[in-house]
Amino acid sequence: MSEALAQEGPFMTVTVRIPTQLRELSGGNAEVALESGSLTEVLAALDATHPGFRGRLFGDDGELRRFVNVFVADEDIRFLDGLGTPVADGEVVSIVPAVAGG
Amino acid sequence: MTHVQSLRCRECGREYDVAPIFTCEWCFGPLEVTYDYDAIRSSVSREKIAAGPLSIWRYQDLLPVEHNPAVDLGAGFTPLVRADRLAAQLGLGELWIKNDTMNPTNSFKDRVSVVALSKALEFGFKVAACASTGNLANSVAAHAAHAGLRSFVFVPANLEQGKIVTTAVYGGNVVAIDGNYDDVNRLCAELAGMYPWAFVNVNLRTFYAEGSKTLAYETAEQLGWQTPDHVVVPVASGSLLTKIRKGFNELYQVGLLDDEPQVRVSGSQALGCSPVAAAWLNESDTIKPVKPDTIAKSLAIGNPADGYFALDAVRQTGGGFAAVTDDEIVDAMRLLAETEGIFAETAGGVTIATLKRLAADGTIRPDERVVAYITGHGLKTLDAVVDHVGPTASISPTLDAFHAAFDSQDLLA
Numbered sequence: 001m002s003e004a005l006a007q008e009g010p011f012m013t014v015t016v017r018i019p020t021q022l023r024e025l026s027g028g029n030a031e032v033a034l035e036s037g038s039l040t041e042v043l044a045a046l047d048a049t050h051p052g053f054r055g056r057l058f059g060d061d062g063e064l065r066r067f068v069n070v071f072v073a074d075e076d077i078r079f080l081d082g083l084g085t086p087v088a089d090g091e092v093v094s095i096v097p098a099v100a101g102g
Numbered sequence: 103m104t105h106v107q108s109l110r111c112r113e114c115g116r117e118y119d120v121a122p123i124f125t126c127e128w129c130f131g132p133l134e135v136t137y138d139y140d141a142i143r144s145s146v147s148r149e150k151i152a153a154g155p156l157s158i159w160r161y162q163d164l165l166p167v168e169h170n171p172a173v174d175l176g177a178g179f180t181p182l183v184r185a186d187r188l189a190a191q192l193g194l195g196e197l198w199i200k201n202d203t204m205n206p207t208n209s210f211k212d213r214v215s216v217v218a219l220s221k222a223l224e225f226g227f228k229v230a231a232c233a234s235t236g237n238l239a240n241s242v243a244a245h246a247a248h249a250g251l252r253s254f255v256f257v258p259a260n261l262e263q264g265k266i267v268t269t270a271v272y273g274g275n276v277v278a279i280d281g282n283y284d285d286v287n288r289l290c291a292e293l294a295g296m297y298p299w300a301f302v303n304v305n306l307r308t309f310y311a312e313g314s315k316t317l318a319y320e321t322a323e324q325l326g327w328q329t330p331d332h333v334v335v336p337v338a339s340g341s342l343l344t345k346i347r348k349g350f351n352e353l354y355q356v357g358l359l360d361d362e363p364q365v366r367v368s369g370s371q372a373l374g375c376s377p378v379a380a381a382w383l384n385e386s387d388t389i390k391p392v393k394p395d396t397i398a399k400s401l402a403i404g405n406p407a408d409g410y411f412a413l414d415a416v417r418q419t420g421g422g423f424a425a426v427t428d429d430e431i432v433d434a435m436r437l438l439a440e441t442e443g444i445f446a447e448t449a450g451g452v453t454i455a456t457l458k459r460l461a462a463d464g465t466i467r468p469d470e471r472v473v474a475y476i477t478g479h480g481l482k483t484l485d486a487v488v489d490h491v492g493p494t495a496s497i498s499p500t501l502d503a504f505h506a507a508f509d510s511q512d513l514l515a
Contacts, residue, residue, distance in 0.1 A: 017292070019291075019292075019295060020295040021125060021126075021127045021130065030295075056128065056129070056130075059129075065113075065129050065130055065131075066410065067113065067125065067129065067130040067131050067132065068130050069288070069405070071288060074285070074288075076284070076391055076405065078390065078391050079391070079393075094288070094292065096288050096291045096292065097124070097125040097130045097291060098130065098405070098407055099124060099125050099130070099131070099132040099307065099407045099408075100124070100233070100287050100290065100291045100294075100301075100303060100304045100307060100407055101233050101283070101284075101286075101287035101290070101291075101303050101304070101307075101339055101403065101407055102303060102338050102339020102340070102341050102342075102403055102406065102407055102408065
């Protein structure tokens with residue numbers, strides 16, 4: 001994370017963890033540092049800095065695809081405020097494929 | 103040889119070569135193994151299967167991996183037990199119990215872990231890993247030990263002590279996580295991207311899940327190559343239910359069944375963790391994740407990966423669903439034990455309690471041939487019944503004491 005922070009400036013205080021399936025969009029990086037805000041804003045910023053994320057994470061209906069799980073500070077956003085969940089300075093957003101386990 | 107063609111996304115249909123991958127790179131949908139069913143049809147026969155080993159490997163032609171004796175502890179070909187006494191209690195007709203407690207580590211998970219770890223050796227992995235609610239932990243630890251693989255097994259820390267001990271005894275790493283299964287699962291999904299490990303239910307899940315089809319194959323073979331009218335299956339991730347249905351359909355597709363199967367598939371969950379049952383009962387297309395709180399810990403997955411497919415299978419086949427209470431679970435464990443001599447873990451209690459409910463409300467009819475899947479052994483979850491059963495009498499070793507405790511007329515009856 002520290003390297004990414006150094007590259008992208010001091011205002012970017014949120015870390016988004018990128019699953020292996022999407023690292024082609026993040027230049028191979030496992031984490032991307034972005035500005036804090038609502039989850040919607042963070043994911044929009046992710047797509048702005050690394051184009052292509054929107055189409056992969058969201059369906060045509062504008063909702064997150066049903067096999068994409070997103071966590072803020074290790075909690076599933078469906079237990080929080082969904083895409084409106086605030087992501088505070090220093091918090092981590094994880095994008096995780098739903099299809100595991102059982 | 104296997105008859106695998108490719109891996110295909112169940113959501114968007116994109117195809118991939120065979121590899122240790124489990125989700126579609128485009129839409130994150132789950133991948134499914136595709137087979138050359140014409141080739142299987144030419145290769146397979148009832149006679150060939152009957153001459154095969156008394157394990158899941160008699161269905162080699164329908165599995166995504168070669169049999170590897172280095173991993174094999176003998177999973178599969180468990181008894182299908184006619185359950186007339188339980189049927190009479192529930193007002194049902196022809197009822198069978200598929201007793202999968204009789205596997206090497208006493209749950210159906212041996213079917214999936216042996217398939218996954220056979221594939222792991224094919225891919226050249228040296229470390230076996232899994233996220234587990236207990237039964238898979240037992241199975242992966244045991245099969246990894248047998249195969250000489252290192253293992254990392256991740257479980258919720260609040261698991262039954264029995265399931266921790268029966269995993270740790272095999273000597274691999276057991277990592278108890280301060281969190282529920284869904285927390286364990288998320289950690290494992292992230293770890294799977296960091297280490298070159300064979301996570302049986304993460305990066306090998308596409309292959310792993312295929313092992314559950316053998317429960318359908320065996321059921322049909324044991325019924326004389328006929329299918330049940332109705333099956334009752336416990337739902338955790340939803341994979342087992344989905345694969346049992348797929349298994350029956352495949353048998354017809356490759357010519358092993360004379361008639362197209364019309365199997366109604368019903369699902370069972372514990373009320374304290376019933377996201378799929380809730381969607382069915384509410385006629386909703388959305389499965390909302392939950393925080394599990396139930397004694398049926400092996401089914402305590404609040405965010406089920408295959409929930410949507412399980413829901414579809416139940417809807418498409420005209421089955422039913424129930425979400426049963428912890429008290430019903432314990433009562434059903436005792437009912438199965440007392441009527442049929444089969445001691446199931448809490449998940450089996452969920453299944454039998456659901457069978458009871460669906461029989462009572464007419465979803466399951468007395469004219470149907472019914473199979474209930476009992477997926478794990480009661481010795482794994484003794485905590486659930488320890489306060490409910492015990493000695494009939496505790497006496498000194500004398501005839502007087504015995505006769506004081508029991509009515510002699512009753513003893514001669």
